Amino acid sequence: MDIPSVRLENGFELPLVGLGTSQLMGRPGSAAVATAIRSGYRLVDTATRYSNELSVGHGIRASGVDRSEVVIQTKLAGGDQGFDEAINAATQSARRLGVDHLDVYLIHWPNPSLGQTVESWKALLTLADEGFIKVAGVSNFTQGQLQSLYDETGRWPALNQIQCSPALARTQLREFMAEKGIHAQAWHPSGRKESVPGDTTVIKLARKYGKSPTQIALRWSVQQGISVIPKSAHSGRQVENADLFDFALTDDDLAELAQLDRGERAARDSGVYEEY
Numbered sequence: 001m002d003i004p005s006v007r008l009e010n011g012f013e014l015p016l017v018g019l020g021t022s023q024l025m026g027r028p029g030s031a032a033v034a035t036a037i038r039s040g041y042r043l044v045d046t047a048t049r050y051s052n053e054l055s056v057g058h059g060i061r062a063s064g065v066d067r068s069e070v071v072i073q074t075k076l077a078g079g080d081q082g083f084d085e086a087i088n089a090a091t092q093s094a095r096r097l098g099v100d101h102l103d104v105y106l107i108h109w110p111n112p113s114l115g116q117t118v119e120s121w122k123a124l125l126t127l128a129d130e131g132f133i134k135v136a137g138v139s140n141f142t143q144g145q146l147q148s149l150y151d152e153t154g155r156w157p158a159l160n161q162i163q164c165s166p167a168l169a170r171t172q173l174r175e176f177m178a179e180k181g182i183h184a185q186a187w188h189p190s191g192r193k194e195s196v197p198g199d200t201t202v203i204k205l206a207r208k209y210g211k212s213p214t215q216i217a218l219r220w221s222v223q224q225g226i227s228v229i230p231k232s233a234h235s236g237r238q239v240e241n242a243d244l245f246d247f248a249l250t251d252d253d254l255a256e257l258a259q260l261d262r263g264e265r266a267a268r269d270s271g272v273y274e275e276y
């Protein structure tokens with residue numbers, strides 16, 4: 001399986017499909033990570049908050065694929081925000097993953113009530129300048145929150161990981177991000193919680209292309225240059241979720257899928273919602 005990449009603003013090549021690992025724990029979690037890498041995945045998304053960095057690191061090593069070929073992406077937990085705290089947290093994440101540097105490091109949620117977002121962002125920029133991380137990014141940031149990082153430091157995140165699927169198209173936010181050179185990466189890209197795979201239009205398109213409804217949802221993202229990190233514990237579904245590059249949705253298909261969008265209000269409001 002050969003998964004295409006997208007080039008970020010700083011030249012970093014990011015695979016368009018990676019493995020999400022939320023809830024992949026312990027030995028079964030490690031085995032799922034190893035299986036995905038053996039089948040061709042070259043990006044693994046984890047987070048301190050998932051409490052599985054040890055298992056993910058073990059799975060990467062167990063895959064037999066050289067660490068240098070795998071993009072390792074993890075996230076700063078809410079409770080670790082702050083300049084010194086974030087530097088320390090990145091070091092601890094790398095230690096748990098068993099690596100000497102991280103590839104992509106993201107602020108998991110802005111958590112505005114802490115008032116530490118900008119200090120955390122400065123820490124990520126320092127880590128990037130020192131080469132400890134290759135890509136400094138964020139997750140779940142709104143347009144205003146992205147703008148304030150730039151206003152305070154003169155530097156945009158390379159990537160913003162956001163909830164995104166045909167049901168949560170995030171069009172305005174993505175337009176702003178594209179203008180600023182911020183790559184969009186989709187979490188919960190299957191839209192399962194919003195019933196995307198059960199939607200009649202999605203099922204119709206799945207039949208039309210001989211694909212599964214999940215593949216239609218994921219293709220909607222990657223066709224627009226949005227990378228996806230679907231999670232599956234099952235090898236067959238992992239392969240299915242990366243098998244997206246032998247068909248293309250037409251403009252008419254995309255117009256039909258646009259009807260599924262529930263609008264920005266259906267997304268969690270990062271101005272209020274916080275995670276630790």
Ligand SMILES: NC(=O)c1ccc[n+]([C@@H]2O[C@H](COP(=O)([O-])OP(=O)(O)OC[C@H]3O[C@@H](n4cnc5c(N)ncnc54)[C@H](OP(=O)(O)O)[C@@H]3O)[C@@H](O)[C@H]2O)c1
Binds near residue numbers: 021139140162190237
């Ligand atoms: N930044 C953030 O705040 C944030 C928030 C949430 C998630 N994430 C990241 O994004 C990743 C993906 O999000 P997610 O796990 O919420 O959603 P998802 O990947 O869209 O969906 C995962 C669910 O769908 C099932 N599934 C996957 N592929 C399938 C297929 N081809 N057919 C049928 N069922 C399938 C999985 O079950 P099986 O395992 O049984 O296949 C699992 O229950 C997470 O793992 C995590 O790494 C980030």
